[in-house]
Amino acid sequence: MSNATPKNMAAPGISRSKAEAVNAADTRELYKKREPIYPKLAHGKFRFVKWVIMALALGVYYLIPFLRWDRGPGAPDQAVLVDFAHGRFYFFFLEIWPQEIYYVTGLLIMAALGLFLASALFGRVWCGYACPQTVWTDLFIMVERMFEGDRNARMKLDRAPWSLNKAWRKVGKHAIWLIIAFATGGAWILYFHDAWDTLANFFAGTAAPSSYVFAGVLTFTTYTLAGTMREQVCTYMCPWPRIQAAMTDRDALNVTYRIDRGEPRGAHKKTESWDNRGDCIDCKQCIAVCPMGIDIRDGAQLECIQCGLCIDACDDIMGKVGRPTGLITYETDDNVDRFVRGEKPRYPFIRPRTMVYAVSLAIVSALMLGALVTRTHLELNSQRDRNPNYVRLSDGAVRNGYTVNVINKANAPRVMELAVEGDPAIGVRILGAADMTPDRIEIGPDRSQDYVVYLTLPGAAIDGPSEDIAFVVTDRETGETARSSSVLITGAE
């Protein structure tokens, strides 16, 4: 800060900022225009972690559509693909059919439980580090910083009248933002069709209309949410801060200002004693770096996404004034109270709440894993004709019609046997191609096929209004079987 006056110096080399917590609930007015926030670049371990997570998250998002996975001929070779046209979801070795959507449900339940557990242990780590809103906003602020400089330069530029210098910086920033936004929207559609084909078709103008619509919508939302709305998304639009209130508790680690150490706060000259005062020199660097525009010293608040950047800023200052770091730190509410009372901190990570989350997560994971391991490539469903319920033949026999659906999830054609469990007197007839006999059902790769099957029970074998039966298909080569139970209605009293 070149224009800092000696008055603003808290200690040699330490700038004091006139930062105001513009997004704090007290200063925010419902109908007032949004006060822009100019987050200053922080340096430190949490900033570093955020850079790493940002690079990972963006890398995963942009590159995954281009990963290939060989599934043999006729099947798509994209590792992760949501194929709506053919009703398949491909995820590396997994291929999920629409009726197996419970895998996705299970995954969402696991994600929710994981989030609960993380919240109970470490507060809003999701919001601060991994949420797309945080990642993209961070990226957009980085671009903003490249064009317009850090906090003070940006504030100065915004106050300055329009000039060529201001114009190219603003235009450049928005141009890069739009390119990133377009890349975000563009990458999204790559998850739904083959990535390389979609890329070629997209720019040739021959991609599906929905591709352009979704790319356009996501370009727009990325640009506005990460570029112009930023903290407003978290403060006004996102339900998670509200849910968070139910998830966190006095024993969760949250980004916390150590009120026991900091107060009473105030400016400090190098020669002054640290007796009878707090460590906080009121330099307001924690506010200057905050992307949410709040003052962490006001305590836990809905607006705080707990990104830890104020910890980096404060640790930096504490180092310079020669006080221990950690004035702002990950700490539990309970421990802050203990510090005030002069007691030792305790960290009860294992407590009923975390155990319930952990055990639930383990159970759901085990169920999912079990379902995944025992997943078969063969499925059988049967539906008995209801109209007519049964047909009485001239010789007194009774016939029921069934639609038997065989699903071959394997990527190869298979030959199967169809057997009927129940009264051995039952005659089986499969309507279809000539070689579709009970001994031999052919089904193509990755297909679901319906067969019309007629079962006939001779009149002499009828006793009772219905008989329990079951269809069983068996793969001749692998021995894999699938079963579907049903009944045969005789119409007898």
Next chain:
Amino acid sequence: MSEHDETRETDAHSGTETTGHEWDGIKELDTPLPRWWLYIFYASCVWAVIYWVLMPAWPALPGLAGETDHTRGLRNHSERANVAEALDALAEQRAVGFAALEGASIGEIENDPELLGFVLAAGETVFRDRCGTCHGVGGQGFVGYPNLNDDVWLWGGSYDDIRHTLQVGIRSEHPDTRFSQMPAFGRDELLSRAEIGEVTDYVLSLSGTSADAGAISRGQAIYDSQCASCHMADGRGDRAQGAPSLTDQDWLYGGSREQIMASIHRGPYGVMPAWEDRLEETTLDALAAYVFLRGGGEDATAGPTGQ
């Protein structure tokens, strides 16, 4: 404040200006419309103009827009043309299946999974529209309307027989219709009530129901002279004349003694319309195949395949 004061006053309670008028002591606040509402209103106005330029808008303007009597808009949009196009596309799509069906034998249909699927779907649609009213949408039939799922056929259950029946109908107005007529033995006083009772006892005995031996033997004599020419001496019926077998468990008009007596009394005269002039040839093919594949279809040469 006087009644005709023109200056704007600000309402002390809400801080909002009033309209400056007073009605019987009631003043109205001049609350401005919310911005968002106004913006949506303006956007709607702009959209209305765009829509007006792009889409058909002004009706009843003969000559102004070529042959139509309304403006067509820049997009030249016509819902009617879209429907016609969709119908053409549908016909084109179906034509593939119907073309494959043309001249195919039932064996060929059954052995081609794609054709089979098409026939079952197309046939079911036509069946439900045209046949379900009498035979039931599942083809289960009602008293007087045969069940098409079973193995009992009055006029033959081969694919060709079924198709021919569909084409010409039964006792219909078609010149080549399948025709036969059972006399109304009771109503036309060809047989007495007692004789009808005796012949009923004999008919019942053909399918294994016992009755008074004397009545049966008297009934058999009547049967041999009155019924055997159509239903055959052994009671197995004759498909050439649409005469049902009297030896099985299936009774089109009911199998109780009273019902059989009633049938002999009035002489059933079931009618089915001819479909030749109402359905396309290939539609008839699909419909016949569908009925055949309901489970009761018979081989042209061998006995019933439907068990």
